[in-house]
Amino acid sequence: xxxxxxxxxxxxxxxxxxDGTEGVPAFGDGxxxxxxxxxxxxxxxxxxxxMARTDPMFRGKRITICRFGNRETISVIxxxxxxxxxxxxxxxxxxxxx
Numbered sequence: 001x002x003x004x005x006x007x008x009x010x011x012x013x014x015x016x017x018x019d020g021t022e023g024v025p026a027f028g029d030g031x032x033x034x035x036x037x038x039x040x041x042x043x044x045x046x047x048x049x050x051m052a053r054t055d056p057m058f059r060g061k062r063i064t065i066c067r068f069g070n071r072e073t074i075s076v077i078x079x080x081x082x083x084x085x086x087x088x089x090x091x092x093x094x095x096x097x098x
Contacts, residue, residue, distance in 0.1 A: 009069040011045045013037035013052060015061055025063070027051065 015025045026034040037052070039045045045065065052063050 005040055007040040008071045009040065009067055011039045011042075012066050012068065013048060014064045014066055015058075016064075025058070027055070027057075 012024050014022050016022055024036045024038060026036045029035050037048050039048060049065070052058055
């Protein structure tokens with residue numbers, strides 16, 4: 001697994017809407033895919049900070065960066081043996097509920 005990142009914590013950029021609702025802002029990647037402002041390492045957080053400080057869509061807004069830790073698997077969606085049937089199953093981890 002050399003060079004791969006295991007996500008044990010997650011950093012999320014939290015934006016508060018005018019009505020007090022919190023959410024994670026997203027930006028387009030240029031191909032029509034929205035990317036949430038989240039990262040699992042400080043390099044990603046730093047690149048997102050630059051965007052939060054310079055992108056005009058965040059002018060006049062307050063963004064809070066929060067760290068979420070203590071990874072807990074609540075379910076696994078395993079489609080590796082799906083074949084052409086299209087069957088999807090969600091398997092809870094040992095001792096957990098789906």
